[in-house]
Amino acid sequence: MSEHKELVIGLFGFGVVGEGLYKVLQQTPSLKAVIKKVCIKHPGKKRNAPEDLFTTDRNALLNDREINLIVEVIDDAKAGFEIVSTALKNGKDVVSSSKKMIAENLKELLRLQQETGGSLLYESSACASIPVIRNLEEYYDNDLLHSIRGIINGSTNFILTKIFEEHLAFKDALLLAQQLGFAESDPTLDVEGIDALNKLTILLLHAYGILVRPEQLLFNGIQNIAKSDAQVARSRGQQIKLVAQAQKLINGGVGAYVLPQFVAPESPLAFVKNEYNGVVIESGFADQQFFYGKGAGSFPTASAVLSDISALRYSYRYEYKKLYHHKPHQLNDDIYLKVFVSFTDLAYIPKEAFEWIEEWHAQESRKYLSGVIALQKLKEQSWWKENGTSLIVEADGIIEDIEERKLKKKSLELAGLL
Ligand SMILES: NC(=O)C1=CN([C@@H]2O[C@H](COP(=O)(O)OP(=O)(O)OC[C@H]3O[C@@H](n4cnc5c(N)ncnc54)[C@H](OP(=O)(O)O)[C@@H]3O)[C@@H](O)[C@H]2O)C=CC1
Numbered sequence: 001m002s003e004h005k006e007l008v009i010g011l012f013g014f015g016v017v018g019e020g021l022y023k024v025l026q027q028t029p030s031l032k033a034v035i036k037k038v039c040i041k042h043p044g045k046k047r048n049a050p051e052d053l054f055t056t057d058r059n060a061l062l063n064d065r066e067i068n069l070i071v072e073v074i075d076d077a078k079a080g081f082e083i084v085s086t087a088l089k090n091g092k093d094v095v096s097s098s099k100k101m102i103a104e105n106l107k108e109l110l111r112l113q114q115e116t117g118g119s120l121l122y123e124s125s126a127c128a129s130i131p132v133i134r135n136l137e138e139y140y141d142n143d144l145l146h147s148i149r150g151i152i153n154g155s156t157n158f159i160l161t162k163i164f165e166e167h168l169a170f171k172d173a174l175l176l177a178q179q180l181g182f183a184e185s186d187p188t189l190d191v192e193g194i195d196a197l198n199k200l201t202i203l204l205l206h207a208y209g210i211l212v213r214p215e216q217l218l219f220n221g222i223q224n225i226a227k228s229d230a231q232v233a234r235s236r237g238q239q240i241k242l243v244a245q246a247q248k249l250i251n252g253g254v255g256a257y258v259l260p261q262f263v264a265p266e267s268p269l270a271f272v273k274n275e276y277n278g279v280v281i282e283s284g285f286a287d288q289q290f291f292y293g294k295g296a297g298s299f300p301t302a303s304a305v306l307s308d309i310s311a312l313r314y315s316y317r318y319e320y321k322k323l324y325h326h327k328p329h330q331l332n333d334d335i336y337l338k339v340f341v342s343f344t345d346l347a348y349i350p351k352e353a354f355e356w357i358e359e360w361h362a363q364e365s366r367k368y369l370s371g372v373i374a375l376q377k378l379k380e381q382s383w384w385k386e387n388g389t390s391l392i393v394e395a396d397g398i399i400e401d402i403e404e405r406k407l408k409k410k411s412l413e414l415a416g417l418l
């Protein structure tokens, strides 16, 4: 049996995640992983750890030969990438939780791992405590993965829960998410859906071997959801959640987006509240599986970082099998979404953009419609994110082939039933 590696850690970042990891490691001595030095940005801050542990000199960690593992948990994607790439080039393994840094540099990070032979693990970067990446990588190592649908941002789920169930104001709910360490340093990343987008970018690689830049995917956050949208959801017995979805299509491609979505009461996602995340995976033969756990916060995130550290003792590395060993899938935008749109003025809505409109209420001060629109149109246009317009995908939102539905609708019209 191979020996477990002893790990000497250089830690970058001592904020919510970094300090959490420091405490967790103190409670897991059997792991034989010790933090030798911590690099931070602001030397003046009071720290709950011995002063001589800290430095602001990144090279003190990166050039230390005794340090064989760099753990990067900082909130600066540019500096994070410099640190991670130098660490790999210097022959060190790396664990990171920085999803923005990872999603924006995936291609280069893959190249660096191949070139240096180093291992970069980042389980905590998607859904914090839920081991979703390693499951996609190892368990769903075949062609049977139909779809992933999940709540993958804790802060927005926390905010939606507080607003709609506890009647908090948006800004108070956001402040609470920040105080509890759930939100990003720049909380617009959470609120505007960018954090979930970065996570979906990472998940697409491990689920389907799809290597895309985050900006290639359709996304929005929760910033435009109106009170009246919540009333509509309530009247239907549904909820509104920020949902990330990737689905294998009949044409072999994969449709993907991050958008607010109505969630039916029978969906496992309906039970996911506060900072919890939930991911429903559908695959051939197994049908549905549901992963649930804390998606943000100090100890939940540190526990996933710890699991990566532990995996490195056995020299674990991602093999990116779907990309390198299978035929990778391609992103495909050739789908239609059934959407609910609420707005203040008809002038903001290009009706001609829709394939068809099923329902239309223009009397009230907040007006709304339900219709079907091509995902590509939403990517090309921005009206649905502007002027206080709110777009929410229906619970069964993806339509692959509209021709059959168009025909059915036409015959209902001819029969005088529509
Ligand atoms: N909070 C969460 O629930 C989760 C966070 N993440 C990710 O983990 C990372 C860290 O998040 P979090 O701990 O919440 O962030 P915090 O803002 O709490 O902490 C950030 C830390 O990074 C340090 N830092 C910033 N820039 C540098 C730099 N150039 N060199 C060295 N240190 C630097 C800061 O130093 P100083 O203390 O001196 O200011 C601070 O200690 C982020 O990328 C985030 O997206 C991932 C999953 C969950």
Ligand SMILES: N[C@@H](CC=O)C(=O)O
Binding pocket: 125, 127, 128, 152, 153, 154, 155, 156, 182, 183, 184, 190, 195, 295, 296, 297
């Ligand atoms: N800000 C993120 C933190 C974890 O990834 C979130 O709210 O999900």
